[in-house]
């Protein structure tokens with residue numbers, strides 16, 4: 159149910175956006191579209207033909223796609239160059255619920271310092287949170303609850319401050335995710351979370367509940383995967399199977 163549009167995958171980072179698409183599809187999004195650099199289209203279709211992949215050369219092409227989506231996930235592999243800026247601008251202009259991750263957050267910090275929304279989930283790791291709050295990573299880590307709540311107050315919506323014991327800060331308060339393991343420190347794990355959040359928002363609508371549920375399912379799926387085959391060598395794409403089982407009890 160629901161149509162998720164993933165916007166990302168600058169040259170060299172195509173995998174990040176595709177991981178987000180696959181996890182959105184596995185978490186029950188009825189339709190998943192991908193707006194990515196044209197060079198990633200063939201690989202995307204081979205890997206995941208269920209996803210409708212659109213090659214985007216620049217801002218004008220990116221502007222049309224958000225109209226058909228229920229939720230936009232922007233940031234995985236976005237890069238911070240002109241292409242990524244134009245794509246993020248299109249996502250922000252559309253009046254749609256958003257998940258902003260990775261370079262989407264870095265660009266928000268750099269170029270949209272005052273934008274706040276109620277209908278978005280921001281998913282910073284400590285490095286991205288430090289950029290958004292204009293402080294050091296040590297500052298963030300020394301009081302993670304305060305950092306998550308400060309970011310939520312400044313930017314609105316819901317903030318998931320990732321890491322061991324991810325924190326979900328929303329309008330009604332702060333929740334700690336008790337799941338997850340060190341095997342998750344591998345490339346693409348955050349991209350998978352952003353796709354899951356997009357799918358849950360497209361189905362549930364409620365921003366805070368989707369953030370809470372997505373963070374829990376993501377981390378618990380990683381725990382189930384690690385129980386079966388160990389933490390070392392855990393891949394981001396391994397999570398989809400376990401996450402799907404968790405949401406189909």
Ligand SMILES: NC(=O)C1=CN([C@@H]2O[C@H](COP(=O)(O)OP(=O)(O)OC[C@H]3O[C@@H](n4cnc5c(N)ncnc54)[C@H](OP(=O)(O)O)[C@@H]3O)[C@@H](O)[C@H]2O)[C@@H](O)CC1
Pocket residue numbers: 170171172173174175233234235236237260261262283284285286295321345346347348349
């Ligand atoms: N297959 C693909 O296509 C993949 C593509 N990907 C895409 O690549 C893009 C760039 O992502 P990235 O990981 O290269 O840069 P980013 O995370 O901004 O790090 C920059 C600096 O931040 C810091 N930092 C990082 N993590 C931290 C932490 N937990 N806690 C504290 N600090 C932390 C760290 O600083 P350091 O620790 O080195 O001092 C680092 O040097 C992005 O769009 C992403 O989606 C990836 O998802 C992988 C799979």
Ligand SMILES: Nc1ncnc2c1ncn2[C@@H]1O[C@H](COP(=O)(O)OP(=O)(O)O)[C@@H](O)[C@H]1O
Pocket residue numbers: 260283320321322323324337338339340341342343344345346347348349350351377
């Ligand atoms: N030691 C850990 N315990 C629990 N979760 C972790 C741990 N290390 C990483 N994670 C989780 O893995 C994910 C990593 O995301 P991120 O830092 O954005 O990486 P990437 O950019 O490679 O996708 C986050 O959801 C984070 O909470």
